[in-house]
Amino acid sequence: MAKLPVISGREAGKAFAKLNFVYDHHRGSHMIYYHPSGRHLSIPDHNELDRGTLRKLI
Template sequence: MTQLPVISGDDFVRAMDRIGFLWERTNGSHMILVGPGGRTLSVPRHRELGRGLLRKLIRDAGLSREEFMELLR
């Protein structure tokens, strides 16, 4: 199992854009994304996302860790 990289909220949003998640609105310091099937993600606009939070966002997006790593390439 590969270790997740330290990425920003903006980097995460760019990766999700590749699989069809669209920015819907910004609420405070969080970006709200809506994806295929109506999945909604609330992504903080932090410089660095903690690894635990990143794991949760990946899981909520319906992706495996390996699928997410491919999106970052």
């Protein structure tokens, strides 16, 4: 398995938006996205996401 790149939370949000996730709101340091199928994501708004966090989001 290839290593995941180190990206920011905002970059991750843009990538999930391309997968039909819609930005809902910001709560503290997390951005909340939802998918029309009902799935929700809470993406930390950090300069660098830990690779483990990114893996769990995927």
